[in-house]
Amino acid sequence: MRFDDLVQARVVERVNRFAVLIDIKGDRVMAHLHDPGRLKEVVYPGNSILVRRVNGSGLRWRIEFGNVSGRYVLIDSGIHSEIARMFLPENTEAEVRVGRKRLDFRHDDDYIEVKGCTLAVNGMAMFPDAPTKRGLEHLETLEDLAESGYSSYILMLIMRDDVSCFYPNFMTDPDFSRKFLEIVPKKLRSHFLTFKFDGNYLRYSGEISMCSEKERIDALKC
Template sequence: MYPFIEREPGYVVAKFPNLIEAKVVSRPNRFMVKAMVDDKEVDVHIHDPGRLEELIFPGNSILIRETNGTKTHYSVTFCKNDDIWTFNDSRYHSGIASMFIQEGWQREVKVGNSRLDFRLNNAYIEVKSATLVENGIARFPDAPTLRGKKHLETLMDLIASGYESFVLFLIFNENAKCFLPNTARDPEFSHAYYSTLEHGVKFQYLVFSSSGGEIVLKDSISMCNP
């Protein structure tokens, strides 16, 4: 069965009111950004495992929101990327993905030594996200990901066992026109990606735009021509 719901462009998946604009000072570790808000330096949690070198650098603008963390009181929500904003909080990815999956799904399903995001009847679905776009090409990952490679291998094993396997890419950069794996940054994941295509794993790529604190479905794209 085809597990996805076809939504019309303009479908709103999330809204974030009361955002605060800040400037990046530094990123001391993968979970923390130091930023300036009204001439005051604050610690901001960032819930995005990517390197984000094109987004988190000194002087770049970010939009943050107040949160009740144990170590910080703010969270990065959007990052300025030239003339657009990208959404950078992976805690919301599963919820957004669920809006595009038919009813009856199970979340966080254990398969062997892996855990996949969704199961719907005979179909397993893994969700990935991307913000990196180069010359209109969405790229994933932006850093090596053994976990991502393992997920693809699990999906191939499920195909061999008679199940259906899908990957849903959420691309939070409205400039994306097509998708390719990021061979330069993670050749092993890229090799696994092309292997999954040969094994029958199916991919869905959804592009979202971000403006005024809203995240909106823009388009569905496909893999770039070789």
């Protein structure tokens, strides 16, 4: 996926979940952040970000990438569905209602929910970076579908390639993490896809697996 017309800026202050005060060559302006996560390792005063100008009646700038350890990671969750579609059949249906809930995709009898991950600890990708009641509800909905005979998937888009495995973030959301380990892979199939931004393109780097117990302990020890 190509990104054009990106402008380098710096974070001044995160005003709320979706608004960030930024500095572009000495001018301070407000920018939209389309990600409700905490993103403490990305959105903090002084950190370098990449933004683009947007049209409309809202904020003039939208944050796309943030610098993490010398590499830029995508922090615009509004693009996740577009990225996920690259890995799904053409006739996949989006924004599917399941009772009172909504899942990202459906293809025939397959239901797919997409999550984006930017957090990593010593080579271990982790999700979520903030408590997510909605994420837990998605897992429960996928579990119900699996028990009814459908195929359920979670597609984790990991926006960095300096990771070797994935594990749910118990420290931040134990309820989500317990449910995740309870149903993956017994009821819910998972794919953990990594990506790298080269300055122009966000490129697919490959798929990783769940961390073993040893990998998890080693990562948290460091």
